[in-house]
Amino acid sequence: MTELIESIVKALVDHPDEVSVKEVEEGHRLVYQLTVNQTDMGKVIGKQGRVAKAIRTVVNAAGTNQNKRISIEIV
Numbered sequence: 001m002t003e004l005i006e007s008i009v010k011a012l013v014d015h016p017d018e019v020s021v022k023e024v025e026e027g028h029r030l031v032y033q034l035t036v037n038q039t040d041m042g043k044v045i046g047k048q049g050r051v052a053k054a055i056r057t058v059v060n061a062a063g064t065n066q067n068k069r070i071s072i073e074i075v
Helices: 002-010 038-045 047-062
Strands: 020-026 029-035 069-074
Touching: 002 020, 002 029, 002 047, 038 047, 038 069, 047 069
Parallel strands: 029 069
Antiparallel strands: 020 029
């Protein structure tokens, strides 16, 4: 799942070498902490959070077979 998030985000940003995803498991919940360059933050979030919502939708669809709640935090 981390590879999926990295590949999506790296295509969006100007500094793809600074993209990192960390997976944290908290009970029945998986949290992916996405870190990008500060100047790329707006590109990842998008206007009114539309890009971030789209990324979350794709990740949730890909992770439906894990029986865990998946969330992405953009740090």
